[in-house]
Amino acid sequence: MLGAVGYSASMVSVMMQGSPGPALLPSSSKTLSPALLSFFNFNQSCFLSKGLNLTIQRPTISSPSFLKRVAATAADSNELSYADPVDEQSPKKYYFLIANAKFMLDEEEHFKEQLFERLRYYGERDKEQDFWLVIEPKFLDKFPNITKRLGRPAVALVSTNGPWITFMKLRLDRVLSESFEAESLEEALASNPTKIEFEKPEKWVAPYPKYEYGWWEAFLPKAYAAKESKFSAISGSLSVKTKPDLEEEKWKSAE
Structure with a gap:
């Protein structure tokens, strides 16, 4: 006006x-x-x-003052969108949530569904796995306040994705959550050997079968390491054989 x-x-x-x-x-x-x-x-x-x-008379889109304001706004937006490059040599941050093994692996049934669905999602999009289950993790020694509140043995869901761990904490509710830094993935996922056993219920009343014992093994660090080593072995053994190579093999087999 x-x-x-x-x-x-x-x-x-x-x-x-x-x-x-x-x-x-x-x-x-x-x-x-x-x-x-x-x-x-x-x-x-x-x-x-x-x-x-x-x-x-009003300023037009092509006026110099308008273009300067647009450029300034774009610059501010870029500063918020792009973080400073991370030093690959610095320790990496890991986020985790943890609870006793009975709750995580035997009672909280939709926990398995969440993990397998995320693993399927990563496979479809060819994304590298960034979450693992760790039974009796060694990093618990850094968190005495958490350790004294845990039932044992304990199981942790560890990931480099902080927002996803927050989401999973809200889904599971009865878990504890924290973060730590580690120099390597092996250090972050190190665990103490522990055997986990659950008693079978006398009567199963749910309309679906109970999850099989050991479903969590697909998410343990050793399963991830085995998968990576298997892929490397397959990649290293692949070679293209030329026609002379095939002829030589045929000649040797004939001898």
Whole structure:
């Protein structure tokens, strides 16, 4: 509205129907007087109904001032979107949630569904696995306040993805959560050898079969390491045999 902004007199022109040209307000005055601004604001609708056109110059998209503001906003956005490069030599941060093994592996049934669904999702998108289950993790020695509240043996879900661990903590609810730094993946996933056994329920009343014992082994560090070593062995053994090579093998087999 005109009454809210002090436009300069040179920016306001009045076009009268039938008049030979625009009647400019005096350019000598710096701004319109308050009385004149109130007059335009109050009688704007009356002027328009009588054929009076009020034109106010506004900055366009191509104006230099507008482009400068856009560039400044884009620069601020980039600063928020891109973090500083991480030093690969520095310790990596790991996030975890932990509870007793009975709860994590035997009672909390949808926990298995969450893990296998995420593993399937990673496989479809060819993403490297970044979460593991660790039975009796050695990093617990760094958290005495957590250790004294745990039933043993304990199982931890460890990941480099902090927001996902937060999501899983909300889903599981009855778990403890923290984070730590480690120099290597092997150090982060180190564990104390422990055998886990669960008693079978005398009567299973659910409409679906109970999860098989050992389903969690697919997410243990040794399973991940075995999968990686198997892939490396297969990749290293692949070779393309040429026709002379095949002929030589055929000749040797004939001997």
